[in-house]
Amino acid sequence: MIINNHIVDLFQVQQGLLGNYSELQFDTCGIQDSPGQTSIVIVLVLDTWGQPATTDKVWTVVAHNNTELMKVKGSTLQRPYTMRFNYSASTEQLSTLVTKSEHCQQEVVYRCRKSRLFNTWDGTPLSWWVDRSGERRTYWGGFLPGVQQCSCSLDENCIDMNYFCNCDADRESWANDTGILSYKDHLPVSEITIGDTNRTGSEAAYRIGPLHCYGDRFFWNAASFYQESSYLHFPTLQAELSTDISFYFKTTAPTGIFLENLGIRDFIRVELSSPSTVTFSFDVGNGPVVLAAKSHVPLNDKQWHYVRAERNVKEASLQVDQLPLRYAEAPADGHRRLQLNSQLFVGGTASRQHGFLGCIRALSTNGLTLDLEERAKMTPGVSAGCPGHCSGHSSLCSNRGRCIERNSGYACDCTHSAYGGPHCKKEVSMSFETGSSVVYTFQEPFSVMRNGSAQSSPTSHAQSSRFRENVALSFRTTQIPAMLLAVTTFYQEYMAIILAHNGSLQIWYRLNREWRPDVFIPTPENLADGQLHWVRVHREGRDVYAQIDKDINQKYSLSSEVELNTIRSLTLGKVTGNFGMEEEVMQAGSKGFVGCLSSVQFNNVVPLKAALLNRGSSLVSIRGRMFESNCGASADVTTSHSLSGELYFYIPNLKMKKKIRKLIGKLKSPHLGCQ
Numbered sequence: 001m002i003i004n005n006h007i008v009d010l011f012q013v014q015q016g017l018l019g020n021y022s023e024l025q026f027d028t029c030g031i032q033d034s035p036g037q038t039s040i041v042i043v044l045v046l047d048t049w050g051q052p053a054t055t056d057k058v059w060t061v062v063a064h065n066n067t068e069l070m071k072v073k074g075s076t077l078q079r080p081y082t083m084r085f086n087y088s089a090s091t092e093q094l095s096t097l098v099t100k101s102e103h104c105q106q107e108v109v110y111r112c113r114k115s116r117l118f119n120t121w122d123g124t125p126l127s128w129w130v131d132r133s134g135e136r137r138t139y140w141g142g143f144l145p146g147v148q149q150c151s152c153s154l155d156e157n158c159i160d161m162n163y164f165c166n167c168d169a170d171r172e173s174w175a176n177d178t179g180i181l182s183y184k185d186h187l188p189v190s191e192i193t194i195g196d197t198n199r200t201g202s203e204a205a206y207r208i209g210p211l212h213c214y215g216d217r218f219f220w221n222a223a224s225f226y227q228e229s230s231y232l233h234f235p236t237l238q239a240e241l242s243t244d245i246s247f248y249f250k251t252t253a254p255t256g257i258f259l260e261n262l263g264i265r266d267f268i269r270v271e272l273s274s275p276s277t278v279t280f281s282f283d284v285g286n287g288p289v290v291l292a293a294k295s296h297v298p299l300n301d302k303q304w305h306y307v308r309a310e311r312n313v314k315e316a317s318l319q320v321d322q323l324p325l326r327y328a329e330a331p332a333d334g335h336r337r338l339q340l341n342s343q344l345f346v347g348g349t350a351s352r353q354h355g356f357l358g359c360i361r362a363l364s365t366n367g368l369t370l371d372l373e374e375r376a377k378m379t380p381g382v383s384a385g386c387p388g389h390c391s392g393h394s395s396l397c398s399n400r401g402r403c404i405e406r407n408s409g410y411a412c413d414c415t416h417s418a419y420g421g422p423h424c425k426k427e428v429s430m431s432f433e434t435g436s437s438v439v440y441t442f443q444e445p446f447s448v449m450r451n452g453s454a455q456s457s458p459t460s461h462a463q464s465s466r467f468r469e470n471v472a473l474s475f476r477t478t479q480i481p482a483m484l485l486a487v488t489t490f491y492q493e494y495m496a497i498i499l500a501h502n503g504s505l506q507i508w509y510r511l512n513r514e515w516r517p518d519v520f521i522p523t524p525e526n527l528a529d530g531q532l533h534w535v536r537v538h539r540e541g542r543d544v545y546a547q548i549d550k551d552i553n554q555k556y557s558l559s560s561e562v563e564l565n566t567i568r569s570l571t572l573g574k575v576t577g578n579f580g581m582e583e584e585v586m587q588a589g590s591k592g593f594v595g596c597l598s599s600v601q602f603n604n605v606v607p608l609k610a611a612l613l614n615r616g617s618s619l620v621s622i623r624g625r626m627f628e629s630n631c632g633a634s635a636d637v638t639t640s641h642s643l644s645g646e647l648y649f650y651i652p653n654l655k656m657k658k659k660i661r662k663l664i665g666k667l668k669s670p671h672l673g674c675q
Helices: 010-014 091-100 151-155 372-376 446-450 583-591 607-613 654-667
Strands: 041-045 059-062 070-072 081-084 103-113 127-130 175-181 191-194 203-208 211-214 222-225 232-234 243-250 256-262 267-274 277-283 289-294 305-311 315-320 326-329 344-346 358-365 382-384 402-405 410-413 429-432 437-441 468-477 482-489 494-499 505-510 518-523 533-540 543-548 552-557 567-573 595-602 620-623 626-629 646-650
Touching: 059 091, 091 211, 151 175, 191 203, 222 372, 232 372, 243 256, 243 267, 256 358, 267 305, 277 305, 277 315, 289 315, 289 326, 344 358, 358 372, 372 382, 429 607, 437 607, 468 482, 468 494, 482 583, 482 595, 494 583, 505 533, 505 543, 518 543, 518 552, 567 595, 567 607, 595 607, 607 620
Parallel strands: none
Antiparallel strands: 041 646, 059 211, 070 203, 081 191, 103 175, 103 203, 103 211, 127 191, 222 358, 222 382, 232 344, 243 305, 243 358, 256 267, 256 344, 267 277, 277 289, 305 315, 315 326, 402 410, 429 595, 429 626, 437 567, 437 620, 468 533, 468 595, 482 494, 482 567, 494 505, 505 518, 533 543, 543 552
């Protein structure tokens, strides 16, 4: 891989060893060969224009030749101003991107001074834009096609409600009609025409933003096969000289045919021939050719497995998951054309024997994804979608995230996770400045309001921490002493994690105000070294387990087995108040914390996420200056690289592809968005 004429190791980027990148995802799932070609050039342009740093979606951004604000004067309907936009992708590529994406949008900014969009008297358009098919469009965001209105009309906030656009009020002061176009069939905008800036004092300014798309509506396009005699059928596979087929499958059946297409004598077939073997077979008139990929573990394990089969006049290959590529050269002499005439059968055969039982999704032939769900809706024994995504052996949602089934795919509920993002893997980090703090206040226990008895039943929050605490956090600082986390009760009991004057991490427990506190020091090393460290503390009754980074694991015993009664608050950073703390803890609390705290969790409470998402909540208070950041990333923050430019992959032939696919196979991991 080459970026700006420099070779870059993608593995180092993936592992966070090279550079410091935010919201960057390499997706190799969609890398496909062009049918009949022996070389491939893939160009990826990286752009984060206009996207917030905290978005959970991975956007594809396609820029064009003019995204700046442009001023227009002197145009009339007879001699209009016209600008055509040239995108950094071909028309065919743009059409494919928009069709496959879940959602696409494009911002249109139009500012005006005595410059109308529509004629006030008869509604004739004075300005318009052209869609990707070359058709004129006169809606300006927020409305479906055919409605000559602007976003302000939908929001009912036009400056003059007698008009459907702000600019049509024809005022001498500047007005604004900005909208988001999101009707995919019309995107992207290919041209804009402006025709009313020739009157005295008339002027306009416009900007057409880049095309933004996210999601792959075909990636989870799936069908479930319940009867061996059932199948889906599609038009004949165009595979005379070359073809490529890819899909995912999940099953518990020992055998079954994934797809088959027949000719008079020729055929092509992909099947699960045994619980651990996938075979790709075809005959172009020289006798059957069979490629078999055998796994050392069963493939009918109710997990998703990836299959890719290719064939051209020179060679054929079969790839299953990350197993070694199976490869065969075509004979030097003999037939070369694969002649098929039947329909393409998916999930079975014309004989209705040896059908497949299970799920198939993201089936692509020659770069085009087949709509399995739509065809399944009208086929007995087959249903659209595939249930059971969350019941597999592998964890789809990390860091205590909860998997939620959906008709097409799944979603992760990260409510009780200290992490965010689609799979609960994204660090939630905040940079603290001097004197700042986050205080999470637990609801006052009912027993305290009633009679103040420590023996009464506390609230559910306190019940969840009886005799047990689970604490996790990451930090980066150079300040000592420092308060990382303090949990206090209504009875001057507390738990605290601090950095002492020498930089060592200390865990303090005071479970009874009449007793001396327990103090544990997992490591004497100075952790205020500006590096990222992570801490895990788990208490079960009298036993306390502490883990610092990857190599420090300690077990301690408390002087007594007592619960943290009626928890009052959790504080990150500066502590105001005594709460019965010892002098060394109070010194750390008064100094607070300056640096980065990341992915903090105390039992089911995630205070950093609560501070970011519930700023108006009475349970969370923020004091001082702090801001969200990516300071919890494991990469060295002193390293910075710019990823602007193009990425080129050149694959001269299928033999070379074997080596490249080993690389791509390693990259097909959950970290890179592949399932």
